[in-house]
Amino acid sequence: MNEHRPDMIELSAYFDGELDPARQRSVAAHLAACPACAAQFDLLRMLAADFERLPAETLGFDLAGVIEGRLAAAPRPQPRHDRGWRGLLPVSVGAAASVACGIAMGFALFGGAAAAPRVALMSVFDTMPPGSLCIGLESCYTNGAKR
Amino acid sequence: MECMISRTDDAEAELVVRAQAGDHRAFALLVGRYQDPVFRFVLRMCGIRDEAMDLTQDTFLKAYRALPAWRPEARFRTWLFQIAHNATLDVLRRRQRVEFVPFAEDAPEGAILEATDPAPTPEQALADRQRIVLLERALRELPAEQREVLLLREVEDMSYAEIAATLGIGEGTVKSRLARARVAALAHYRGHAGENRDE
Numbered sequence: 078m079n080e081h082r083p084d085m086i087e088l089s090a091y092f093d094g095e096l097d098p099a100r101q102r103s104v105a106a107h108l109a110a111c112p113a114c115a116a117q118f119d120l121l122r123m124l125a126a127d128f129e130r131l132p133a134e135t136l137g138f139d140l141a142g143v144i145e146g147r148l149a150a151a152p153r154p155q156p157r158h159d160r161g162w163r164g165l166l167p168v169s170v171g172a173a174a175s176v177a178c179g180i181a182m183g184f185a186l187f188g189g190a191a192a193a194p195r196v197a198l199m200s201v202f203d204t205m206p207p208g209s210l211c212i213g214l215e216s217c218y219t220n221g222a223k224r
Numbered sequence: 225m226e227c228m229i230s231r232t233d234d235a236e237a238e239l240v241v242r243a244q245a246g247d248h249r250a251f252a253l254l255v256g257r258y259q260d261p262v263f264r265f266v267l268r269m270c271g272i273r274d275e276a277m278d279l280t281q282d283t284f285l286k287a288y289r290a291l292p293a294w295r296p297e298a299r300f301r302t303w304l305f306q307i308a309h310n311a312t313l314d315v316l317r318r319r320q321r322v323e324f325v326p327f328a329e330d331a332p333e334g335a336i337l338e339a340t341d342p343a344p345t346p347e348q349a350l351a352d353r354q355r356i357v358l359l360e361r362a363l364r365e366l367p368a369e370q371r372e373v374l375l376l377r378e379v380e381d382m383s384y385a386e387i388a389a390t391l392g393i394g395e396g397t398v399k400s401r402l403a404r405a406r407v408a409a410l411a412h413y414r415g416h417a418g419e420n421r422d423e
Contacts, residue, residue: 085403085407086399086403089402089403089406090384090399090402093384095383095399121406123355124359124409125378127352127356127359128378128379131356131359132356133260134260134264134268135260135264136259136263136280139256140255140256140259140281140284141253141256142252144252144255144285145251145255148248148288149248
């Protein structure tokens with residue numbers, strides 16, 4: 078009898094009906110003949126019965142209604158698909174537009190409009206101040222008066 | 225019976241597919257079906273009612289967001305409890321109340337057999353109510369990994385395969401962990417009954 082004595086792991090699995098059919102039968106036969114193992118088995122039964130008597134805890138309100146309300150406001154979850162190269166199309170178009178825009182701006186800054194600031198800069202070294210007013214020699218005004 | 229379960233599973237899978245397509249009503253039906261089992265599980269795991277209510281709601285919102293990843297091969301209940309289990313463990317870890325007691329999964333069989341007394345115990349004489357109090361106390365004191373495996377088997381009536389899928393462990397581990405959890409719960413009974421006698 079002892080050579081087939083089930084350990085607690087087997088007894089527990091037997092109680093749950095999780096042993097293979099042959100072992101399930103041999104444990105049943107052992108329990109019928111072994112009071113010690115039968116007592117152990119009774120403890121497992123008692124424990125399971127006590128679990129059944131535990132108070133049935135409930136949430137106490139309709140969570141479904143709450144969740145439904147929240148979901149109505151939330152965006153729908155999108156399945157993740159592998160979109161391949163088409164998925165990258167908007168990104169590449171955007172990148173190309175950014176580069177083109179950058180080139181155009183650079184051209185505008187350092188191309189046609191670049192001359193004007195240079196002239197303004199050079200005028201600092203001119204003998205004539207802006208507005209053609211000479212703050213220097215008197216002859217300047219004399220020359221103008223002759224004319 | 226098996227046929228009935230299969231029909232239930234099919235009907236449930238249909239609800240999940242509808243929910244995946246954006247049918248909020250279908251998802252609400254699934255919530256209505258599982259709100260109490262999920263709440264019961266997380267409450268027994270974390271022990272605080274308000275926290276369990278938040279965790280239950282969080283579980284369903286996470287499930288909704290993860291719906292596109294659900295595949296018909298997975299049973300919805302298992303998948304949902306997996307989410308609930310992970311969310312609960314996160315909370316327990318944050319609270320640093322989770323106690324992973326290291327023990328060998330392959331401990332000698334004798335050690336387990338010694339833990340219970342084959343002789344009739346004083347618990348048998350205790351009234352039902354007293355035993356329930358002891359069981360609740362035992363559940364609170366068990367390590368989280370033993371508590372969860374007991375709850376999934378004894379309360380939710382899950383098969384070893386379902387428990388294994390829910391907890392992400394092997395069926396062999398479920399088998400041995402469950403036996404140890406039962407032994408530990410019974411040892412708590414005996415220990416606390418002894419305390420009560422001494423009082």
